[in-house]
Amino acid sequence: MGQVVLKGINKFYDSVHAVVDVNLQIRDKEFVVFVGPSGCGKTTTLRMIAGLEAISSGDISIDGNVVNDLAPMDRDIAMVFQNYALYPHMSVYDNMAFGLKMRKFEKAEIDKRVREAADILGIGDYLKRKPRQLSGGQRQRVALGRAIVRHPRVFLFDEPLSNLDAKLRVQMRVELKKLHLRLGTTAIYVTHDQVEAMTLGDRVVVMKDGLVQQVGEPLELYNQPANKFVAGFIGSPAMNFANVTVTEANGSLLAENSGLRIKLPDETAQRLRGHVGREVTLGVRPEDLTVAGAADADRPCFDAVIEVVEQLGSEILLDMKVGDGVMVASIEPTVRVKVRDKLRLAMRPSRLHVFDAKTETAI
Template structure:
């Protein structure tokens, strides 16, 4: 397997710069996920690795060899597409074997590689079927098997689970994660689904409008977002954002929300931002109905206007500054809205962001 390196790579379509200068490295045997909203440039980056999209400037290297001018077939990569891209008139076996036949391998070697891949994916009983006789999940396994038989330096996945239902997506996520460990392969995976990104990636690249917002492990993206965009994109449901100011509150440097509901003493770098407008971020799971096991909780009272039950727990919705805020509570606390409720914020889980730039403070 091999590493993949971008050095100041850009992509323009006429006057439109779709990818701003980006530099990063996917390490050997790493599972790197590219995630972001539609149009952010993640699929463009993947297609540039594959050679399906020309770059405007910069360098792309695979296994420490610059591939800017290499055709896709000479880059030693395999790509799994969203729509499977299987030949409808061929059996699963022939679909998996086709690329090997084109390369001129002998029949015995082709059979050995196809059967080995089929065993890894547990699809040996599907090899005689044509795509129309398979489910979506089975077709996706065949597409992945076709990539495995080539034993490429790098595997590329372009939103491979988007066409599957929710239950099957969860199952296939586990299978792809297991496959990565078994093959010890370098993989680059594109998705707009942050749950897929968080569960699959060794590291994640968060993109927005062609600009890398943060590259980090899933846990660091969740706990230490670099800016408001990352904080809002990573985590399900999204982080709550509350606008306010840092002020001198009777001699104590404090954040006070614009409607005065939230008042929190601040320290460190935030303390120095007196009279500055900032945004407080807090995830729904860090707002509680009881202050148990919270060090110096921040208490406030609000009216829960509506609720959403999800079985064991669910969400309470209320407003601060006229903006909808959610808290994750147990189901018994979500009955018969509207109702008044005392809630508590975990002070240690609060994030602050610059209101203008969105950059994390402290």
Template sequence: MAKVVLSQVEKVYPNGFKAVHGVDLEIKDGEFMVLVGPSGCAKSTTLRMIAGLEDISGGKIFIGDREVNDIPPKDRGIAMVFQNYALYPHMTVYENMGFSLKIKKLPKDQIDKKVKETAKILGIEDLLQRRPKELSGGQRQRVAVGRAIVRDPDVFLFDEPLSNLDAKLRVHMRVQLSQLHKRLKTTMIYVTHDQVEAMTMGDRIAVMHLGKVMQVDSPLNLYHYPANKFVAGFIGSPSMNLIEGELINKNNRIAFKMGGIELTLPDSKGERIKDHVGKKVWFGIRPEHIDFTEREETVPLKGKISVVEHMGNESFVHFSLGDMQITAKLDSMDSMGLSYDDEKHFCFHMDKCHIFDYDNELNLSL
């Protein structure tokens, strides 16, 4: 096992395009770190630089106590699982899993022991004599993971390994990989664009955007305390409602004004953002913090329903508030009878709202 440290790591391509901008990231020994972000945010590029498959243009990468900038991939103590699994089609599962050990010239009995022990961990003992074309997607994925495990690496690298699986199998494999991490206690770095994978699997998550790390924290802290507008909008499904407006002083209290609507903020939040009165800001409220129940900390608003999505135990209600589109997440029983063009009073839980600076998009209300 080993910690991984990225210090001011950059990637600039020959045409001048800068893909990675001075990334600083420390991944603890034995930690499951997830790199998540939209397509094109350079999360896979960052992973490939850790692996040594991409040269870095600046900064340093450490695996354990070694700087690995100039060390070839095979000597970095890493094992990588790719999106397409990269299995040798002409080899059996047994041969695929044992190939790297054969290259290292390990004795046959040691190879046999390692392959069979790993196959047992992954539940693929019955597949060892099959070839990749005879396996399902989930079985191929487990073989690819097994091929990595037998190498006893210091660090596992996963590049969107579940993206080719169907939804039900992805859920199953998420659980299996999480259990595998707890069993092996090895450092794992996992790249995905799927925030559900990130939230359910990671000890910590690094949210990336345009080649920069926007925030690194535990899943729940990212959700409840987003450092900026991008993280707030990216983490969460449905995503946080983000509304443009300005802060005003109303009867000696701080309020958010959007169009003709004024929302008075709780004193605790108002105190933190009082220096921004008169300035444009972004107001954020998560869909589950909007409902029909009027309480002291809520603000009732009249909206016209445009779409109701029934998901089973919950419903997503999309409604218009003036020219703004808002999404609420309600218990399915609370959404019964709602339909297109209904006008209803919704309530914002103002103690749960977030205020973001309009220009630098940092969360002012933390």
């Protein structure tokens, strides 16, 4: 079992309110990712769950028991740190065995568990080496091994992949996912990388300035972001935003600004009935923009001037000037375009996001 419940968690550092009223239920066997820019309180939240940081107010319980006052060692958790925190003076074997030795396991049991974990992670050949003799990826595996030998109720990961190079990071990401599927232990994972969050998490918690912005499955965050911040944070390249004024003409709603004048699709218009004459933020993802053809006449279209063309092979990223603003579009690699071309683009009507210009929440 490994059910973690956060109830009204707050953290103050002197006058700084680092974590603001976090409520969250993490189910057994779930992989939950905390994501957000640096300083958003995600690591602090994780450290409070670990018991490395005192809670200013609120309750954290694991499997129904409030653990607020329990020492880290008594919470039955294991943590993987960003810098791995391997004990430099111990061999890989001793690093992995340390937690079991501290808990007074029998020698035979320790040996069995360490070898089992080493097998799973493919580090059986390095058991006698010291951490400094290992590569980054190998150290990462040892750090993982040290966590899994303990068979804890919850794994905590604090940006474990951010010290690896890009290629290894992708590889380890897949391995982490496999490991979780295999062991089925509840995992709480902190990262600033939205790709890691999307690929690893069963559910993702997006945080900013100590506040939880949205909790949901990765696709839910992608398709129905709760506010402008989540919309811009999830997805790469980031969503395009344009501040527009809603106007009414001939019974249909228009969104207008200096460079845009588009007819809002019915479904969006429904939601904006009450906002006529007011300013809202329109959001559309680069991948939801296409070069407009004859068939797109009924879609919201706009004109743009290409400023930069980024060829990625599988797609082309266009940085464009639209009126006074800029937008990015991700288009088919077969389209022939060059800088300063004028282009007409169409939006997928069902993929249009609208946010209140003041509160930034989704409408």
